[in-house]
Amino acid sequence: MIRTPEEFVAELRGLSHRYWGTHPFHQRMHAGELSRDELRTWAANRWYYQSVLPRKDAAIISNCPLPEIRRAWLDRVVYHDGRSDDGTDLDSGRERWLRLCEAVGLSRAEVLDERHVVPGVRFAVDAYVTFARTRPWLEAVASGLTEMFSGHLMQRRVADMLARYDWISRDDLAYFTDRIEAVSGEGKSTLDIVVRYSVTAQQQDAAVAALSFKCDVLWSVLDAIERAAHVRET
Numbered sequence: 001m002i003r004t005p006e007e008f009v010a011e012l013r014g015l016s017h018r019y020w021g022t023h024p025f026h027q028r029m030h031a032g033e034l035s036r037d038e039l040r041t042w043a044a045n046r047w048y049y050q051s052v053l054p055r056k057d058a059a060i061i062s063n064c065p066l067p068e069i070r071r072a073w074l075d076r077v078v079y080h081d082g083r084s085d086d087g088t089d090l091d092s093g094r095e096r097w098l099r100l101c102e103a104v105g106l107s108r109a110e111v112l113d114e115r116h117v118v119p120g121v122r123f124a125v126d127a128y129v130t131f132a133r134t135r136p137w138l139e140a141v142a143s144g145l146t147e148m149f150s151g152h153l154m155q156r157r158v159a160d161m162l163a164r165y166d167w168i169s170r171d172d173l174a175y176f177t178d179r180i181e182a183v184s185g186e187g188k189s190t191l192d193i194v195v196r197y198s199v200t201a202q203q204q205d206a207a208v209a210a211l212s213f214k215c216d217v218l219w220s221v222l223d224a225i226e227r228a229a230h231v232r233e234t
């Protein structure tokens, strides 16, 4: 049965308990319990997620017949890739992530050649891109709704990392401080699109399933990182 917009939004928001904010690895990060090596494993593996986001968003654009959505979605590609290619463009998400990697002790080369990316992370992240390439554009957009849960988490992450890891500075966390504002805007506009274009019960069901799938992607990423960090420690 078709839900009212309020019911639909409540059901989507109701998936927040499956979000990676409560994952044990994130809890240890917030508690200041991660070693430098564990933080390096995290940063190098999450790089893989960061690096595919523009390709995921480009897949959505290529599948979407609506110019107003394509136009708006382009900003996401540019946010992560930036506008120049000189390697000093701190105005791009990818450069800010690389800066964080360097702050935790990784060289750019070892991040860019993906030598630390473990199979579970690659499988989960690739599944997200495949989802965007192969599912209807509206479902792919809905899978990005995890962003509506992420602003609050990033705020806590910045505060807790600054408080608990005294060798990390606010500048090192520029990726997150810049991103907090962007995700709250993106999360809201994504929700508006999903509510507006999901006009049948089946489309609403598919949107809920897409968000659920994405929660699984992120959870699996952290499971694999946690395992890899444990193996490196022992």
Ligand SMILES: O=C(O)c1cc(C(=O)O)c2c(n1)C(=O)C(=O)c1cc(C(=O)O)[nH]c1-2
Binding pocket: 053, 143, 144, 145, 146, 147, 148, 149, 150, 153, 154, 179
């Ligand atoms: O740090 C986080 O916890 C977090 C979570 C998420 C998310 O929930 O998908 C994203 C991001 N960060 C992020 O920085 C980002 O650019 C992003 C894009 C997307 C997406 O699905 O399109 N999610 C996220």
